[in-house]
Amino acid sequence: MINKITRLIIVSILSLVALSVIQSTLIKNTYNLKKENFINKAKEAISKIDEYTIGIDSLNIKWKTFLINKLDEYSLNNLTKKGVINELRRITDSINPPYIKAYNEELRKKKLGYNLKFHKVLKNITLVSRGKKDTIFKGKSNPDFKLLGSDFENVKELQVSNSYWHTERSFSREINKKELTVSYELHFESTNYINIDNWELIVFGKMKLILILSLLIFLVVIGVLYHSIKALITQKKNTDIKTDFINNITHELKTPLATLSLATKMLKKEEVKTKPVIIDSVINTIERQNTRLQKLIDQVLNNSLGYHEIKLNKQMMVIDQYINTVLDDFLLSVENNNVRLERCCRINNTIALDKFFVTTALFNILENAVKYGGTKIEVNCSIKNSKSLYISIADNGIGISKKNQELLFDKFYRVATNEIHDVKGLGLGLYYSNQIIKAHGGAIFIESEKGNGTTFIINIPI
CATH class of the missing domain: 1.10.287 (Helix Hairpins)
Incomplete structure (x- = not known):
């Protein structure tokens, strides 16, 4: 049976682990779907702001026109690559405040319900002239260059889109009284990012019901x-x-x-x-x-009766006389001559109790002291009273472990020695004693350690 229980516990633990793994996978997949759906809605909300908002579109035209002019100067060797980038940074910095203001205004109109920020990051500027590529800026070899938008750290999951601008440029310029025609193709790449404050918590909030269930x-x-x-x-x-x-x-x-x-x-x-x-x-x-x-x-x-089923016939008893009589009767009933009984019973107050039942309870406890004692049995009985009568019965027996103390007053329970019950009994005595004391409104307490004897303390209200 023990092996079956052990196997059941092992199978249950493995099942819980498997259930945890499956549940974690389902939650993770649900989270990914909710996250993707949330981010897609955010992307959809801002996808057309750049192109279809007049104020923002005019600002984009402004910096793009400015960049073309600077690239023209670069093509004529009047400006370096670094100069082109510095000039681009200068123009975007100047138009960024009105750009952010216009962008935020459009976002407020959409009433998203959360704080969303946006910016463009420059990735690559390449000129192609007469079949030759000339890289003005390459994002992989440079730190992120924010073109327009708010400042925040880029997160790959919140990358909205990649923008690609391609145009063919041809212009003429008189240099040293000679007409010079310059042609080139511009390849401009940028990446758009968004940032949403506490977006992970927002996604988890949408999963609240699933997580709770x-x-x-x-x-x-x-x-x-x-x-x-x-x-x-x-x-x-x-x-x-x-x-x-x-x-x-x-x-x-x-x-x-x-x-x-x-x-x-x-x-x-x-x-x-x-x-x-x-x-x-x-x-x-x-x-x-x-x-x-x-x-x-x-x-x-x-002994199968519960304390609520015991019908008491109480009578007034002088405490010390009653206890001493019980102890005298117990000594007469003991067949073992190696029993030494010490007593301290000098309280002449009276108490109402059922003589027959309480005597039975005391005899059961005293008999246990003899049953589980050694070759020389010592039993000490003392009483004291305040608002309750306390009867203490201590022995020098084998003692009871903490584990067994919890079960001591259970019906049919008997403490075994080395898993063998070497003392006769039905396991009902202490159960019945406990029910009798409970019927009197009292309780039995036990103090014991394995190998150091046992003390039973009976408390009966006066």
Whole structure:
């Protein structure tokens, strides 16, 4: 059974890991789809602003015209490549404030619901003249050159598009009284980027319902598995306890039944029938064993009662007299001569309790001290009272581990030594004692360490 439970736990853990992986993959795919959809909508919102907004379009024409003029100067060797780029930077810096203002105004009209920024980054400027390429600017070998737009760090996922501007240019200029015609092709490449504040959080916000449902499903699965495994382990423990109880009660019943069977056979013998003394002895044996059987049955029936089912017949008792009487009776019932009982019971207050039931509870605890004691048993009983009566019963026995203390008052539970129950009993005594004290509105506490004896403390309200 243990192996089955272990296998079940391993399979459950592996299943949870597999479920986690599958769920994580589904969430990741959903995130990617939501992100792509969100970014595409943002791209769509700004895709036509540059081309179809008069103010922005005029600013674009301004810097492009300016660049063509500077490239003309470069073609005539009147300006260096660096000079062209510096002049381009100067013109774009000058028109950038009105460009950003116009762009933001268009974005406000679209009512996107989030803060979006935009800029163009120069990637490449190449002139082709008479079949020869002349690279004015190459983005890979230079830091990003922002043409127009707001300042922010570029993110590949938020790249909107690549722009390509191609034009053929031809112009004439009089130089040294000679007409000079210059022709070239311009290849201009730029990349458009957007930036959205906390865009990852916005995407996750759109996935809020999916994330919550996924988490709830995962927690439900963990909860179901946990309670299933816990119920299985509890069932296993209960089965072991009941099996142990059946074995114990069977063992307890065998002895009187065997004795009764033997006594019956003796009464059938002819030589016994003529001897009244033997007949009387056998009858007495039958009566004793019958009484023993009846006590065993009564113990099982009575000890199965819960504290709310116990009907108390309370009477006022002088505390010290009552406790000392119980201890005296206990000493008379003990067959072991190696029992030493110390007592400190000098409180003459009175308390209302059911004498029969409380005596049964005390006897059960005292008998346990003898059962689980060593060769020389020492039991110490003391009492004190304030608002409650406290009865302390301490022994020098084998002690009880913390693990077993939690189960000590469970029905049918018995503490085993090295996994073997080497002390006779049904596992009902302490359970019944606890129910009796509960019926009086009190409680039983235990203080113990393995190998260092045990102390039971009974608390009954006065």
